[in-house]
Amino acid sequence: xxxxxxxPKLPSAxxxxxxxxxxxxxxxxxxxxxxxxxxxxxxxxxxHVCYHPYLxxxxxxxxxxxxxxxxxxxxxxxxxxxPVAPGMVVYTPASSARVKNARRAVSEFxxxxxxxxxxxxxxxxxxxxxxxxxxxxxDESRLNGDVGRNFHGNPAHQFVxxxxxxxxxxxxxxxxxxxxxxxxxxxxxxxxxxxxxxxKSEQLQLASRGDRTFITTFPGEKLDHEYDLCxxxxxxxxxxxxxxxxxxKRVWFLSRTPTVSMDDSLGANIWLDHADGFLWxxxxxxxxxxxxxxxxxxxxxxxxxxxxxxxPASPLDxxxxxxxxxxxxxxxxxxxxxxxxxxxxxxxxxSLGDRxxxxxxxxxxxxxxxxxxxxxxxxxxxxxxxxxxxxxxxxGDLVKRASEFAVLVTVNADLFGEDASKASxxxxxxxxxxxxxxxxxTVKKSQVAFGVNHxxxxxxxxxxxxxxxxxxxxAPTAPDAALVPAYSALTAxxxxxxxxxxxxxxxxxxxxxxxxxxxxxxxxxTGFMLDGVKA
Amino acid sequence: xxxxMKVCTGNFGKHAQGIDAYKKLGGYSNISSRLFDLxxxxxxDLVQHSGLRGRGGAGFPTGMKWxxxxxxxxxxxxxxxxxxxxxxxxxxDHFLILEDPHRLIEGLxxxxxxxxxxxxxxxxxxxxxxxxxxxxxxINEAYAAHLLGENIGGTKFCFxxxxxxxxxxxxxxxxxxxxxxxxGQKGQPRLKPPFPAVAGAWAxxxxxxxxxxxxxxxxxxxxxxxxxxxxxxPRAHGTKVFCVSGDxxxxxxxxxxxxxxxxxxxxxxxxxxxxxxxxxxxxxxxxSCPPLVPAECEKATLDYECMASLKTMFGSxxxxxxxxTRNAVDLLDVLGLFxxxxxxGQCTPCREGTGFAKRVLDAIMKGKGHxxxxxxxxxxxxxxxxxxxxxxxxxxxxxxxxxxxxxxxxFEAYIAKNPNHAEPRIKSTVRPxxxx
Numbered sequence: 010x011x012x013x014x015x016x017p018k019l020p021s022a023x024x025x026x027x028x029x030x031x032x033x034x035x036x037x038x039x040x041x042x043x044x045x046x047x048x049x050x051x052x053x054x055x056x057h058v059c060y061h062p063y064l065x066x067x068x069x070x071x072x073x074x075x076x077x078x079x080x081x082x083x084x085x086x087x088x089x090x091x092p093v094a095p096g097m098v099v100y101t102p103a104s105s106a107r108v109k110n111a112r113r114a115v116s117e118f119x120x121x122x123x124x125x126x127x128x129x130x131x132x133x134x135x136x137x138x139x140x141x142x143x144x145x146x147x148d149e150s151r152l153n154g155d156v157g158r159n160f161h162g163n164p165a166h167q168f169v170x171x172x173x174x175x176x177x178x179x180x181x182x183x184x185x186x187x188x189x190x191x192x193x194x195x196x197x198x199x200x201x202x203x204x205x206x207x208x209k210s211e212q213l214q215l216a217s218r219g220d221r222t223f224i225t226t227f228p229g230e231k232l233d234h235e236y237d238l239c240x241x242x243x244x245x246x247x248x249x250x251x252x253x254x255x256x257x258k259r260v261w262f263l264s265r266t267p268t269v270s271m272d273d274s275l276g277a278n279i280w281l282d283h284a285d286g287f288l289w290x291x292x293x294x295x296x297x298x299x300x301x302x303x304x305x306x307x308x309x310x311x312x313x314x315x316x317x318x319x320x321p322a323s324p325l326d327x328x329x330x331x332x333x334x335x336x337x338x339x340x341x342x343x344x345x346x347x348x349x350x351x352x353x354x355x356x357x358x359x360s361l362g363d364r365x366x367x368x369x370x371x372x373x374x375x376x377x378x379x380x381x382x383x384x385x386x387x388x389x390x391x392x393x394x395x396x397x398x399x400x401x402x403x404x405g406d407l408v409k410r411a412s413e414f415a416v417l418v419t420v421n422a423d424l425f426g427e428d429a430s431k432a433s434x435x436x437x438x439x440x441x442x443x444x445x446x447x448x449x450x451t452v453k454k455s456q457v458a459f460g461v462n463h464x465x466x467x468x469x470x471x472x473x474x475x476x477x478x479x480x481x482x483x484a485p486t487a488p489d490a491a492l493v494p495a496y497s498a499l500t501a502x503x504x505x506x507x508x509x510x511x512x513x514x515x516x517x518x519x520x521x522x523x524x525x526x527x528x529x530x531x532x533x534x535t536g537f538m539l540d541g542v543k544a
Numbered sequence: 545x546x547x548x549m550k551v552c553t554g555n556f557g558k559h560a561q562g563i564d565a566y567k568k569l570g571g572y573s574n575i576s577s578r579l580f581d582l583x584x585x586x587x588x589d590l591v592q593h594s595g596l597r598g599r600g601g602a603g604f605p606t607g608m609k610w611x612x613x614x615x616x617x618x619x620x621x622x623x624x625x626x627x628x629x630x631x632x633x634x635x636x637d638h639f640l641i642l643e644d645p646h647r648l649i650e651g652l653x654x655x656x657x658x659x660x661x662x663x664x665x666x667x668x669x670x671x672x673x674x675x676x677x678x679x680x681x682x683i684n685e686a687y688a689a690h691l692l693g694e695n696i697g698g699t700k701f702c703f704x705x706x707x708x709x710x711x712x713x714x715x716x717x718x719x720x721x722x723x724x725x726x727x728g729q730k731g732q733p734r735l736k737p738p739f740p741a742v743a744g745a746w747a748x749x750x751x752x753x754x755x756x757x758x759x760x761x762x763x764x765x766x767x768x769x770x771x772x773x774x775x776x777x778p779r780a781h782g783t784k785v786f787c788v789s790g791d792x793x794x795x796x797x798x799x800x801x802x803x804x805x806x807x808x809x810x811x812x813x814x815x816x817x818x819x820x821x822x823x824x825x826x827x828x829x830x831x832s833c834p835p836l837v838p839a840e841c842e843k844a845t846l847d848y849e850c851m852a853s854l855k856t857m858f859g860s861x862x863x864x865x866x867x868x869t870r871n872a873v874d875l876l877d878v879l880g881l882f883x884x885x886x887x888x889g890q891c892t893p894c895r896e897g898t899g900f901a902k903r904v905l906d907a908i909m910k911g912k913g914h915x916x917x918x919x920x921x922x923x924x925x926x927x928x929x930x931x932x933x934x935x936x937x938x939x940x941x942x943x944x945x946x947x948x949x950x951x952x953x954x955f956e957a958y959i960a961k962n963p964n965h966a967e968p969r970i971k972s973t974v975r976p977x978x979x980x
Contacts, residue, residue: 114923151970196892
């Protein structure tokens with residue numbers, strides 16, 4: 010509840026280094042951050058529940074206690090709210106039995122009224138309480154039925170179970186996307202702080218007090234916000250769960266592929282969580298310079314459609330034949346094209362000679378940035394188009410001059426689906442070829458269609474609106490194993506097929522001098538900042 | 545004690561609620577004669593020299609607290625009067641306000657002059673409806689007499705007083721929780737720093753003082769400082785209002801100099817007039833303080849240092865006496881109920897631990913106690929030490945430790961009602977640490 014204005018200061022490359030004494034050893038840590046973050050930089054993990062680097066400090070879980078030498082002797086302090094000061098003397102459980110006992114006590118208190126229904130809990134396997142129990146707890150239970158538990162929860166949702174124990178609400182419908190289990194809640198108030206300080210829409214609140222505290226919305230209101238699913242990521246326990254993922258998959262069966270969401274030019278960093286060749290969920294991937302740990306519901310839930318309505322793999326011969334038609338060729342690139350796709354498209358243009366012309370852009374509307382994970386520009390790789398010297402906004406030109414062209418090749422560009430009225434004049438172009446992942450309107454209006462991989466299934470690079478070169482990785486979730494990436498098909502059409510992403514990236518390097526010194530392998534998961542490239 | 549030497553309760557029983565009656569008894573003489581001749585720092589110095597210590601429980605020197613409030617910060621300074629008296633056994637502020645509301649207003653004017661405050665809030669407990677009515681009446685009278693409002697006493701000094709009614713939460717007696725509640729947020733203590741003196745109400749410098757502290761000021765200012773300092777002990781000057789309750793012949797509100805022997809308070813004709821039955825223990829400063837057994841009571845004097853040396857607290861001066869017909873388990877169970885109900889629910893140890901302790905006590909009282917339960921209660925209490933934002937968890941932790949230590953026989957007698965009490969509560973099947 011307290012101090013909603015205290016955003017934690019995080020260490021950065023520019024942080025001044027100071028020396029502090031941890032467990033009797035001098036250590037160099039960033040001097041402008043809190044103790045919890047500073048200890049992390051020297052490899053000392055501090056268990057915590059309520060602290061989150063991108064939320065205001067609340068300091069209520071008390072799990073991150075350390076001992077600090079002060080003017081009045083050694084005192085327990087919470088490391089998340091203690092600023093690093095040069096020369097400070099700190100003791101962790103490694104040397105202090107008092108810290109160890111205090112953390113153990115907090116761990117026990119945290120679990121006293123927790124249902125421990127881990128076998129049926131969706132958070133099991135990635136639960137903060139489980140981690141902290143291993144780290145700080147490991148107690149035997151000291152409770153039995155005579156003592157009982159006081160499960161948190163709204164009195165209106167409580168029920169008496171078969172053993173006569175009063176239980177908290179297990180399936181409280183918080184809103185269209187989220188279910189609350191009131192028993193599992195540990196009142197860390199991360200979700201409350203997120204809605205209040207980050208989403209800036211105070212829809213959640215802690216009601217009541219003591220061990221009767223529960224999370225709730227305002228009477229009659231529902232939790233409904235474009236970013237509301239972020240609270241399920243933030244929730245350290247299985248209290249807040251997403252309806253789409255509830256009871257779908259145990260998290261330890263999921264493999265994670267780091268990639269970039271190609272629905273917006275900010276390029277939100279995401280994890281693709283997949284198992285058995287299917288995507289099960291999309292989670293935000295922390296990148297301090299891009300989306301921090303937030304992702305919009307639109308980007309998060311888009312994956313539900315990734316395997317539906319897909320084009321099957323087909324031979325490239327039909328496309329090759331259609332391209333032989335005489336007359337001018339319009340090559341149109343959509344916003345989802347990676348740098349490799351654009352390089353391959355330019356290669357194809359070269360092979361077609363003077364009769365080919367490049368177009369790019371989208372008919373979709375541009376919205377204002379939301380300040381969290383969206384710039385509002387649906388043309389994801391717009392900065393990449395500029396970098397590769399591909400037009401990023403000349404569809405109007407194409408519409409006007411449609412009658413000049415004999416062949417239209419669209420690559421990941423659903424022109425008819427985005428704005429049928431504007432795209433209708435493109436029907437004047439006699440031969441229409443579509444390279445697309447989905448069976449879109451444009452595919453339906455085209456004589457020749459060729460199925461390619463979706464962006465979630467390709468490796469590659471993109472440049473976001475801030476000029477950050479980011480890497481996409483391929484999740485093994487393609488519905489048809491024979492599907493190929495767009496760059497592979499385009500280079501094959503150009504007569505110089507490239508199947509490896511590293512080779513395709515070399516093509517892009519040839520087109521863009523700014524990439525010359527940046528090898529594909531050297532791009533880190535948090536991206537590489539290109540100077541002077543902006544959308 | 546003579547009425548003239550009573551710092552806070554001198555007007556008790558004299559019908560001093562109206563402004564005319566209060567003035568006739570010498571009230572508001574400071575405002576008309578002396579106060580506005582002093583500079584701000586002289587006013588604070590005077591309070592510092594008097595050695596007045598906060599009467600809310602912690603006993604922090606008031607003058608020093610005031611000196612922490614930054615001057616010329618460019619922000620308004622707020623004075624907040626803590627009238628959210630909720631500690632079980634404490635009822636002094638209630639009667640101080642009811643009997644003598646104008647003394648509080650006079651004290652506030654002095655405090656406001658010292659701190660350069662433009663306005664003050666009196667945060668009164670929600671249940672104190674008669675007090676709130678009395679205060680509002682007194683404030684209206686003071687406005688009419690130009691003692692509040694614009695240009696008080698012909699100076700440039702302006703000062704307003706508002707009464708804020710709380711919703712009856714014990715935790716709102718903690719100063720930062722009180723400020724949160726005053727701001728309209730949930731009453732939960734804030735992380736410190738920043739301290740309220742620097743960033744309190746609406747992030748402005750704020751000074752939170754107890755009712756009795758503020759009400760001591762008029763007397764201190766209208767007498768020579770030496771008059772005040774010669775009362776009490778060398779380290780705690782002046783008088784204190786004690787709320788005596790429990791098994792005594794005449795429970796009530798008594799003002800006495802600090803350092804008065806505890807037994808004098810309990811047995812003197814002037815005060816409580818004797819203990820009913822055989823003394824078993826005394827809680828010296830409100831329900832959260834460890835009790836004193838009879839042997840300790842004999843040597844105890846009523847001041848901060850002596851109580852600290854006996855490992856208890858002077859607290860708010862609420863003396864609760866119990867005789868040997870009372871059972872310590874029953875007493876502790878009531879405290880468990882109170883503190884688990886009043887925990888604000890912010891920090892994990894307090895939120896879960898107070899209820900945990902209460903349920904263990906309930907099990908003991910239902911005849912389902914085990915021998916290990918005394919140790920269990922003590923280890924719950926140990927988990928409260930230093931782990932929470934505010935001391936509410938300790939308010940139960942200290943009784944848990946002290947009652948089980950000092951009245952162990954009571955607990956053992958209750959536990960013995962369980963035929964299986966010698967068995968552990970949980971039969972362990974796993975060796976601790978055997979998970980690896």
